[in-house]
Amino acid sequence: MNLLPTEPPTCIRDASTLCYQVYDMTHNNWLAGSAGWLVTKPLRIILILVIAFFVRYLTRRLINRVTTIPRGGKLPTLLRPLRERAPEMLGQAVIERRRQRATTIGSVLRSMSTFLIYGLAFILVLGELGINLAPIIASAGIVGVALGFGAQNLVRDFLSGIFMMIEDQYGVGDVVDFGEATGTVEAVGLRITTLRDIKGTVWYMRNGEVLRVGNSSQGFAVAVVDVPLSYSADVERASKLMTEAATQGVKGDALSGSVLGPPDMLGVESVTPEGIQLRMTVKVRPGKQWAVQRALRALLLATLEEEGFDPPLGRFMSAPNAEK
Template sequence: MNPLFREPPACIKDPGTWCGQVYKVTHNEWLAGSAGWLVTKPLQILLAVVIAVAVNWVVRRMINRITTLPSGGKLPALLRPLRERAPEMLGPVIIERRRQRAATIGSVLKSLAGFIIYGLATLQVLSVLGFDLGPLITSAGIVGVALGFGAQNLVKDFLSGMFMMIEDQYGVGDVVDVGEASGTVEAVGLRVTTLRDLKGTVWYVRNGEVQRVGNSSQGFAVAVVDVPLSYSADVERATTVLSQAAVAVTESEALADKVLEPPEMLGVESVTPEGIQLRLTVKVRPGKQWAVQRALRAQLLAALEDAGFEPPLGRFLSTPNNDK
């Protein structure tokens, strides 16, 4: 059949369709027959994009609302169902810790919501354009698996960071030991945790590489002091002197707010070639054990000397952990 003499589309006789409306305005059969592509499909695509943008905007606003810290630095709504291990002694630092934790989790939620919303909108647009989505979804799945294998370290860091934040294993202001590095946490991200050690060196630790975490800033801490004595010393009398001196030190104005329980004299800890070691422990607020240990060492040694005990060949020992 000669295309110049083909019959006009039947839809031009139906004024309730786009085809009929376009023909009524233009009197052009080709435009009327292509109304589906020229009008209907662009409107469907525009509608899908507008809905996706609107839904994404609403979701982002909701996430911002539940991740924003209320006045006074209280927990944002997002973190209230989750356990918080932040110690009270952090003071103003706890506000930054909560803000950073909420902001990071909120950022992940926004990215995930945007990926899902715009991904569904893209599939809708492709469906309107007439593409077969089956092969596309299969191909996307294969590419996703390949990228997952190629970026498995990045995925491992990301997942470890997410669980670490949800469980609040550590946060800004905590003193932690992650194996290769130890120090005060300055920033926590989904991929990297930033620590600053005693010498001022900043360590960037990948979350996926952290096998264990020792946190010295949760719940409470214990100040441990080992006191050396000579073999000829009266252990019972030295124990009494040290106990009285420790009580006086911990009840002083400088340490009263750091100590949670009275000091406990454990007795002989070990016998070395240099002499005998007595151990004393004090339960203190998290992060205050090092200050209490320093104060105890200074006063306990002076108390022994005042009581007439001669110093042994060894030196005054501290806790097995390094002082801060």
């Protein structure tokens, strides 16, 4: 049985078609009738794939260019419209913070662009092959819903990481409090944030599980200094001496670069069975509050001791020695 067509295809009536040209060269009815499948459609599919690859290449080049940190550690082009809350700290830490933020956002953009470009190219290729896309799209929707339910925690981590990066809630070098862990941020990713606490323990926090975060390294910080006194101490005189000593102390070379404002004496903070506590606060640069607290506490205690103020329980601690 001859399965090949015996009559010339009707498409040869138009001399401008590929079908006519193939028939004119080969005088083969089957080749002429199948010219569209054998030549035209493969060429269209190849053209679609080449264009998709070229568009993806240009898109990735553009994303890499706008997310690359220029010389001097300045903000990449992509991050300039976004708000930056990087604290004033060592230059290398700022550069690392910006680099990780730009790298992560760039990675998200590259993945999304690749998925969209190749996904559209895949749909166009299926259309060229004459495949009905409705069942495929419906099946993909069902699979997507199933994967969404199964990996909802992972999706939540990634979405939280994206918004955290865009809003710059925290970054490398920031001292943050996640509730369960407190420390310095060492790395920020889309799924996990890594921080190291004061004991050297490394904590890995999933971004989707972070319900609240306290950042001690944005804008400014406040150094809180509590100084204990005995019940017999002259509180008014002690407050005056502490204010004078702190005012002179913050003007020194050791603290002047960290302090943003004059000391503020708040007065009596608490009264305990052991004695009285006076509180002083100082507005400082972010991340410098702990160093300023230690320096001022040592300065104030030394000043009060020189002026003859006794520490709490001083009388009771020295009584046994007197009996000896």
